Amino acid sequence: MAVADKLDAREFFFGHKACAGCGGSLAVRIALKVLGERAVATLPAGCMSAVGFNFPQLAFTNNAFISPFAATASVMTGLEAGLRRRGETDYHIVGFAGDGGTADIGLQALSGAIDRNDNIIYICYDNEAYMNTGIQKSGLTPLGARTTTTPGGSRSRKKDMSAIIDAHGIPYAATASVGYIDDYIRKVEKAASIKGTKYIHVLAPCPTGWGIATDETVEIAREAVDVGVWELKEYENGIWTTNIEPKNPDRVEEYYARQGRFRNTGRKTQNG
Amino acid sequence: MQSERLYPNPAEIPNSTAFKAGYLVTKNAGWRSVRPVIDAGKCVKCQQCYLYCPDGTISPEIAVDYDFCKGCGICAKACRLGAITMIPERGDADA
Numbered sequence: 342m343a344v345a346d347k348l349d350a351r352e353f354f355f356g357h358k359a360c361a362g363c364g365g366s367l368a369v370r371i372a373l374k375v376l377g378e379r380a381v382a383t384l385p386a387g388c389m390s391a392v393g394f395n396f397p398q399l400a401f402t403n404n405a406f407i408s409p410f411a412a413t414a415s416v417m418t419g420l421e422a423g424l425r426r427r428g429e430t431d432y433h434i435v436g437f438a439g440d441g442g443t444a445d446i447g448l449q450a451l452s453g454a455i456d457r458n459d460n461i462i463y464i465c466y467d468n469e470a471y472m473n474t475g476i477q478k479s480g481l482t483p484l485g486a487r488t489t490t491t492p493g494g495s496r497s498r499k500k501d502m503s504a505i506i507d508a509h510g511i512p513y514a515a516t517a518s519v520g521y522i523d524d525y526i527r528k529v530e531k532a533a534s535i536k537g538t539k540y541i542h543v544l545a546p547c548p549t550g551w552g553i554a555t556d557e558t559v560e561i562a563r564e565a566v567d568v569g570v571w572e573l574k575e576y577e578n579g580i581w582t583t584n585i586e587p588k589n590p591d592r593v594e595e596y597y598a599r600q601g602r603f604r605n606t607g608r609k610t611q612n613g
Numbered sequence: 614m615q616s617e618r619l620y621p622n623p624a625e626i627p628n629s630t631a632f633k634a635g636y637l638v639t640k641n642a643g644w645r646s647v648r649p650v651i652d653a654g655k656c657v658k659c660q661q662c663y664l665y666c667p668d669g670t671i672s673p674e675i676a677v678d679y680d681f682c683k684g685c686g687i688c689a690k691a692c693r694l695g696a697i698t699m700i701p702e703r704g705d706a707d708a
């Protein structure tokens with residue numbers, strides 16, 4: 342079966358106001374086309390809620406909620422309990438939180454949900470900074486990247502969210518990239534088939550914050566995997582499996598060189 | 614005895630925070646400086662452009678919705694057959 346045939350032909354995130362070429366909007370769009378109209382989405386403060394809910398322009402055609410910034414997973418927990426209490430069965434509770442909303446401010450709520458093993462699909466779209474408020478450094482900004490709060494390049498390494506998540510003993514976790522859409526689709530499908538808490542962390546480049554052209558988003562997301570800066574892997578039964586091996590680890594310098602955020606900072610990246 | 618309602622009646626929630634899903638009042642065409650044009654003669658309907666478009670403005674049948682396409686150019690790069698060309702807008706797109 343062709344990959345596209347696995348998707349609902351309808352669009353559930355359409356007419357949104359994301360910048361042209363936004364990787365986060367591609368991640369949200371595709372996940373909803375896998376999960377279908379019975380997906381109930383939760384979006385904390387961040388670009389995807391800002392571009393999706395501009396009253397009265399409402400870009401989600403499924404049920405979708407804005408949560409407080411720190412409360413994505415708690416709101417998902419409540420929605421899931423409410424639907425279960427009403428006797429509903431065929432639904433997916435999905436969350437789309439940014440890197441700041443996940444690795445920093447929403448971490449406690451997410452940790453609690455995994456601890457209770459709530460039946461939710463939490464998707465972190467990682468654009469590696471607080472983009473919606475003007476490109477501030479988050480815990481997932483990589484070493485050396487320029488943001489408005491790290492004008493000389495970030496001095497800290499990207500937090501290892503995979504390690505934080507697997508330390509909880511979650512039923513399913515995966516990393517993904519909008520540059521490998523088939524792999525991402527398969528992972529969202531798989532998450533939808535598993536009961537308990539599922540966590541998918543998808544690299545979603547942001548042309549505005551990364552200093553790349555609008556047509557480079559998918560290429561860069563693919564290159565991050567190919568040079569080994571972003572590993573595609575999944576976690577099941579307590580072990581991580583690598584899905585796609587880096588093809589061009591020797592070309593890592595090119596990955597950094599083509600992004601404005603790494604240029605002329607004089608700061609080291611995680612690859613030296 | 615009926616207990617007092619402790620939560621708002623859904624009908625009383627202001628429309629500005631709870632509203633119809635998928636309600637679109639503006640288009641995105643005016644954001645575009647270039648537009649994708651598909652050469653039907655070269656297209657093999659592999660759907661790569663449909664899959665990778667962040668805005669969902671290419672249908673599964675490979676027709677572009679020019680009301681909402683933002684002209685990012687991702688589809689043109691996704692097409693391995695070079696069937697999509699980005700051409701300059703002449704400034705006549707609807708906002």
Ligand SMILES: Cc1ncc(C[n+]2csc(CCOP(=O)(O)OP(=O)(O)O)c2C)c(N)n1
Pocket residue numbers: 365386387388389410411438439440441442443468470471472473474479
């Ligand atoms: C409690 C709280 N603190 C701060 C903010 C301001 N705020 C809104 S969006 C945002 C950035 C979100 O960054 P991220 O989660 O990475 O998502 P992105 O915007 O990058 O998609 C911030 C700081 C807020 N809305 N609520």
Ligand code: SF4
Pocket residue numbers: 358359360361362363364365366388392468472473546547548549550
């Ligand atoms: S700033 Fe970046 S993440 Fe936010 S809408 Fe624009 S491209 Fe997307």
Ligand code: SF4
Pocket residue numbers: 651655656657658659660661662663675691692693694695696697
């Ligand atoms: S990617 Fe190119 S060949 Fe494939 S469907 Fe789109 S236009 Fe046609």
Ligand code: SF4
Pocket residue numbers: 362648649665666667668669670671677681682683684685686687688689
């Ligand atoms: S130019 Fe961008 S928004 Fe327009 S159809 Fe192509 S991928 Fe979609």
Ligand SMILES: [Mg+2]
Pocket residue numbers: 439440441467468469470471472473479
């Ligand atoms: Mg972010």
